[in-house]
Amino acid sequence: xxxxxxxxxxxxxxxxxxxxxxxxxxxxxxxxxxxxxxxxxxxxxxxxxxxxxxxxxxx
Amino acid sequence: xxxxxxxxxxxxxxxxxxxxxxxxxxxxxxxxxxxxxxxxxxxxxxxxxxxxxxxxxxxxxxxxxxxxxxxxxxxxxxxxxxxxxxxxxxxxxxxxxxxxxxxxxxxxxxxxxxxxxxxxxxxxxxxxxxxxxxxxxxxxxxxxxxxxxxxxxxxxxxxxxxxxxxxxxxxxxxxxxxxxxxxxxxxxxxxxxxxxxxxxxxxxxxxxxxxxxxxxxxxxxxxxxxxxxxxxxxxxxxxxxxxxxxxxxxxxxxxxxxxxxxxxxxxxxxxxxxxxxxxxxxxxxxxxxxxxxxxxxxxxxxxxxxxxxxxxxxxxxxxxxxxxxxxxxxxxxxxxxxxxxxxxxxxxxxxxxxxxxxxxxxxxxxxxxxxxxxxxxxxxxxxxxxxxxxxxxxxxxxxxxxxxxxxxxxxxxxxxxxxxxxxxxxxxxxxxxx
Numbered sequence: 001x002x003x004x005x006x007x008x009x010x011x012x013x014x015x016x017x018x019x020x021x022x023x024x025x026x027x028x029x030x031x032x033x034x035x036x037x038x039x040x041x042x043x044x045x046x047x048x049x050x051x052x053x054x055x056x057x058x059x
Numbered sequence: 060x061x062x063x064x065x066x067x068x069x070x071x072x073x074x075x076x077x078x079x080x081x082x083x084x085x086x087x088x089x090x091x092x093x094x095x096x097x098x099x100x101x102x103x104x105x106x107x108x109x110x111x112x113x114x115x116x117x118x119x120x121x122x123x124x125x126x127x128x129x130x131x132x133x134x135x136x137x138x139x140x141x142x143x144x145x146x147x148x149x150x151x152x153x154x155x156x157x158x159x160x161x162x163x164x165x166x167x168x169x170x171x172x173x174x175x176x177x178x179x180x181x182x183x184x185x186x187x188x189x190x191x192x193x194x195x196x197x198x199x200x201x202x203x204x205x206x207x208x209x210x211x212x213x214x215x216x217x218x219x220x221x222x223x224x225x226x227x228x229x230x231x232x233x234x235x236x237x238x239x240x241x242x243x244x245x246x247x248x249x250x251x252x253x254x255x256x257x258x259x260x261x262x263x264x265x266x267x268x269x270x271x272x273x274x275x276x277x278x279x280x281x282x283x284x285x286x287x288x289x290x291x292x293x294x295x296x297x298x299x300x301x302x303x304x305x306x307x308x309x310x311x312x313x314x315x316x317x318x319x320x321x322x323x324x325x326x327x328x329x330x331x332x333x334x335x336x337x338x339x340x341x342x343x344x345x346x347x348x349x350x351x352x353x354x355x356x357x358x359x360x361x362x363x364x365x366x367x368x369x370x371x372x373x374x375x376x377x378x379x380x381x382x383x384x385x386x387x388x389x390x391x392x393x394x395x396x397x398x399x400x401x402x403x404x405x406x407x408x409x410x411x412x413x414x415x416x417x418x419x420x421x422x423x424x425x426x427x428x429x430x431x432x433x434x435x436x437x438x439x440x441x442x443x444x445x446x447x448x449x450x451x452x453x454x455x456x457x458x459x460x461x462x463x464x465x466x467x468x469x470x471x472x473x474x475x476x477x478x479x480x481x482x483x484x485x486x487x488x489x490x491x492x493x
Contacts, residue, residue, distance in 0.1 A: 006444045013440025016433055020228055021141050026425060033432050040439040048391040051256050055265065055392050 001050035008043030012036045067302070071309045072162040078299035078312070079167065082174040085292020086113060088285040089178060092351065093185035095281025096344060096397040098274060100469020101189045102479035108193050112184050113177040115197045119204035120169075120176050125158075126151045128172070128209035130165040131218040143227040145220040149213050168303045172212070175243050175296060176204045182247030183254040185397035187459070189261050189274075190466055191254065193474055195459040202449050203250055211442055212242045215434065216304045224430045231427025232420050234434040237315075238300025240359020240410035245438050246446075248355075248404025251395070253447035258459045260394030262466050271388055274396065276344045286347045293354045294319050301362035311362065318369035319357040325373025326353025326380070326406075333381050348384065348398040349377040352406035359410030363418035372413045376406060411435055 015036030023029040067075060090109035097105050129135055129149025137144040151157070160166045180200045187196065214221040215236050225233035236242055265271050276282055297319045298312040307315070330349025334342035353373040360372055383401040387393040393400065415431035416424060450459075465473035472478060 006447070009440045009444050013436050016436040016440070020224070020230070020429075020433060021143075026429075030425065030429055033429055033436070037432060037436050037439075040436060044439065044443070047256070048393070052390075052392040055259065056267065 001053070002047055005043045005046030005048075005050055008046060009040050010043075012039030012041075012043060015039060065306055065308075067162070067164065067167075067309070071302070072167070074309055074312070075167050075299050075302050076162070076170075078295040078302070079171045079174065081295025082171065082178070082292050082299070085289045085296055086174060086178050086181065088288030088290075088292060089181045089185070089351075091281045091285030091288065092347065093181060093188055093397050093399075095278040095285060096185070096276045097188040098396075098469065099277040099480060100471055100478065102277065102471065103477070104193060104470035104474050105184075105188050106479075107475065108184055108196055109181055111193065111197050112180050112200045115200045116177040116180045116204040117173045119201040120173055120209070121155060122205065123153050124176065124205050124209040125149075125155060125169050125172070126153045126209075127206070128213045129217040130168050131216065131222065133165060133218070135213070135218060144223070146213070146218055146223065147220065148210065149217055164303055167299070168216075171296070171299050171303060175239055175300075176208055178292075178296070179208060179239070179243040179247035180204055182244070182399045182403045183251040186251035186395045186399040187254045187258050188396050189470060190258055190460050192457075192459060192461050192465075195453070195457045198457055199254070199450055199453060199459075202453065203247075203446070207250065207442065207446050207449065208242065208246055210445075211246055211437070214437065215242050221430075221434055221437065224433060225422075225426070229426055230430035230433070231422045232430070234430045235305070235363060235414050235418060235420070235427065236359055236411060236434065237305045237362040237414075238297040238358045240356060240407040240414075241434055241438055244355040244358055244403045244407030245411065245435075246407075246442050248400050248402070248407060249438060249443040250446040250450075251399045252393070252404060253443060253450050254459070255393055255395055255400065256447065257450055257454050260392065261396070262463055264394045265392060271394075279343050282344060282347045286350045289351060289354060290320070290323065293323075293357065297358055297361040300358065305362040307362050314366070315361040317366050318361040318364065319354065321366055321370040322357035322360065322373035322376075323350050323353035325370045326350060326356070326377030327373075329374050329377030330380050331377075333378050337381065342381070345381045345384065345398070348402050349380045352376055352380050352402045355403050355406030356410035356413070359407060360414050360418070363414050363420065365419065368413075368417045372410065372417065376409050379409075380405070408435055408438065411438075 019032035094105040134150040135146040137146040213219045221234035224230040327350040331346040415428035
């Protein structure tokens, strides 16, 4: 779960960068950039959860 | 508003020098906070580590950090994407070669960041306290000061792609970070999160199906006095940073200082009120966390918002800090003895976000807001995984964590062979009954 979490972080960043370059319309650009941020937050949550579960197993 | 530093008059250079020379007070304050919030058996290692981190950060930044970071207007490597240049790293010689240390904006920026990087590198050191080994901490600091920080700082301050979002894509004035809310505070805080994930929690902190154990701050006076010291240093940091990276006129230093104090004050008071409301009495360490979080947020906003805005930003942040600290510990199992992640990462990111909708730039709010989102997304999507990957790799060669014995006898005895308080019996397991 940790690696997919980090991949989500990178994917969210990629989405944000892609929106800046590919979408000149402000509304579409804004929506895609915010979606990119949401994907990143999902990634942080997933990594944090993976760390938590890993710790529970080793206890 | 032009976010590029203008050439300074002689008086401006003198003012900037004085402000920069205040910044070591912030380092001393943060070192005291870290040490006070840790355990008594690790106090000397924590304080020695703070000095070592300052030394390593300064040398790493001098050796190659500044060469990678650069300054606006100096040479950089850029890639062309859809016909637009994306500056990604500076192209300067190592060891400050060719740079005139004569009071030019670039030389003042280099001086400021020697201290600023040390301040940022202390953030992960605090989060890993009571278990992170000194040698590993120093090498990790060299990586942070030599690679992670300069890369992001180049993008934000060195004329890199984040700074150029306004020119290239019409996003306001480009990513705006007056004095290091993102480059120092959020980058340091997110690196702290990576360190905490890698080192894991202290022994005895978490037990299955039980609430986490509380390791109280060993010296709350260190924490509170350190909090006061940080204010003086932070005013210097924010004012000098705003002169050099946000292009404010020297007279606007007054606004920066007022905003710094108001943001920290609002944050402290709401943290104090929230802890009083929740626990019946105000919590000193969480209130101090609120104060430092307010300072961290002020680094992003200090040059761009009116005083009432700074106060509001601080009030909102301080209310969230106690809850954030609790959620990180209870829900995500993060053992962060100093609260560094909520103070610096959350404080810095909140400040950057607030600049997007409260900043006064004289341009439409939407574009500036998106530029700020791009910066925050870069911190979360690039700096955090990058810091984790480099430190994870380093941990394979230089183990970060002290053995269980180290935590039991304390990092002082384990790493230094002597305690911080040799005259006193300071924990019961040291007391031998006769």
